[in-house]
Amino acid sequence: MKVLVIGSGGREHALCWTLKKSPLIERLFCAPGNGGIEEVADCVDIGAEDIEKIVDFSKMEAIDFVVIGPEVPLVMGLADKLSEAGIRSFGPSAAAAALEGSKGFMKDLCRKNNIPTAAYQRFDNPDEAKAYVARNTFPIVIKADGLAAGKGVIIAGSLSEANETIDEIFGGLFGGAGAEIVIEEFMEGEEASFFVLTDGENILPLATAQDHKAVGDGDTGPNTGGMGAYSPAPVMTPEMIDATIDRIIKPTIAAMKKQGIPFTGVLYAGLMITKDGPKLIEYNVRFGDPECQVLCARMGSDLLPALVATTNESLADVKLQWRDETALVVVMAAHGYPGAYEKNTTIKGLGAAAAIDDVLAFHAGTKREGDTVLATGGRVLGITGLGKTVKQAQKKAYSGVDAIDWPQGFCRSDIGWRAVKREEQGQ
Numbered sequence: 001m002k003v004l005v006i007g008s009g010g011r012e013h014a015l016c017w018t019l020k021k022s023p024l025i026e027r028l029f030c031a032p033g034n035g036g037i038e039e040v041a042d043c044v045d046i047g048a049e050d051i052e053k054i055v056d057f058s059k060m061e062a063i064d065f066v067v068i069g070p071e072v073p074l075v076m077g078l079a080d081k082l083s084e085a086g087i088r089s090f091g092p093s094a095a096a097a098a099l100e101g102s103k104g105f106m107k108d109l110c111r112k113n114n115i116p117t118a119a120y121q122r123f124d125n126p127d128e129a130k131a132y133v134a135r136n137t138f139p140i141v142i143k144a145d146g147l148a149a150g151k152g153v154i155i156a157g158s159l160s161e162a163n164e165t166i167d168e169i170f171g172g173l174f175g176g177a178g179a180e181i182v183i184e185e186f187m188e189g190e191e192a193s194f195f196v197l198t199d200g201e202n203i204l205p206l207a208t209a210q211d212h213k214a215v216g217d218g219d220t221g222p223n224t225g226g227m228g229a230y231s232p233a234p235v236m237t238p239e240m241i242d243a244t245i246d247r248i249i250k251p252t253i254a255a256m257k258k259q260g261i262p263f264t265g266v267l268y269a270g271l272m273i274t275k276d277g278p279k280l281i282e283y284n285v286r287f288g289d290p291e292c293q294v295l296c297a298r299m300g301s302d303l304l305p306a307l308v309a310t311t312n313e314s315l316a317d318v319k320l321q322w323r324d325e326t327a328l329v330v331v332m333a334a335h336g337y338p339g340a341y342e343k344n345t346t347i348k349g350l351g352a353a354a355a356i357d358d359v360l361a362f363h364a365g366t367k368r369e370g371d372t373v374l375a376t377g378g379r380v381l382g383i384t385g386l387g388k389t390v391k392q393a394q395k396k397a398y399s400g401v402d403a404i405d406w407p408q409g410f411c412r413s414d415i416g417w418r419a420v421k422r423e424e425q426g427q
């Protein structure tokens, strides 16, 4: 098969690295790719949001299957446009991608189908929103309805903070994504992610993971796209997984089908594990980044047939094997991220990191110039380790980080801390 992967992050490097191993691959392309993806796929200089060029390229190269990594092209309708051109792709239609593209759509679907999630209201003007928060308790959670690169959520600790946030969002803080807002109850608990593949009817549970969104150690500082992750997440016990599938995932897939917008691709549920069981924080309609790196590191089967099966209602026939180990990824980012950072700094030591047993060095914001690898983005590398325990996977990943020579980069030093603590307490 000729396969084209769309995107340029660590997620897409992990996907390309995994797909490249498939005996079904005849040729693997990635648009636009990055400095690491170049080693496993032919990178094509087309942006992930350049829908027209992607469709033209796919037709020209007679691509059999397109794997869409990020959410923006999905919400823009890339899967629909490819389908109109007779090209199969992994990922939902624009209508079904509203599960991520509109928090209000997702919350309404939960309400209609009794799916456990935080209580909420939708608002399209500041006055009603302010009147609502004045009647509520704090902290309270205020979210832009649309896509905001994972940054559109503000937890307001007081009425004045909430009012300020409402003004800022309606004032354009998140552009058009904030034309409508969702205000919701603050849920307490531990967060976890759960991933399933679906063909619109059947589901194939993949795995659990936990992500570290905050930039600083101890989960402090502003939120980022994700500074590290590990899989599996011990907080997701078999009971929690069953409850998530029965109360959250299955009703969602059934409701989408009933509404005439079947969801296909990967559904990523962001969960809060509360004292009343799992509750849905949000849906994403694509793999997580960096969670995809740890899922791919643990993948023991050919992933390509499973992705293809989401497009032809044959997922019920697919089985995937997982490596028994824990995988843990530490993201190395450029100093200043998630704010402004320097670009085009030189990274050394990638070969030494990748040479360590059970260490994988995935690239995110990098490019190659001759033999030199340069950092071009905020999140730059995803150093991934495998181990029998979370502690061992953590040790492996950080041994990879130690081999990297990149003075302009930083990482958190405590990725996996909750699970390591659990292991130490023998839970």
Ligand code: AMP
Residues within 6 Å of the ligand: 118, 141, 150, 151, 152, 153, 184, 185, 186, 187, 188, 191, 213, 270, 281, 282
């Ligand atoms: P989201 O982009 O919706 O995943 O939200 C980003 C982060 O905000 C989540 O990972 C949570 O840490 C936090 N968050 C979102 N909604 C809630 C909620 N209702 N209660 C508590 N924390 C939340």
Ligand code: GLY
Residues within 6 Å of the ligand: 150, 211, 225, 226, 284, 287, 288, 289, 290, 291
């Ligand atoms: N790591 C969080 C996300 O991909 O949305």
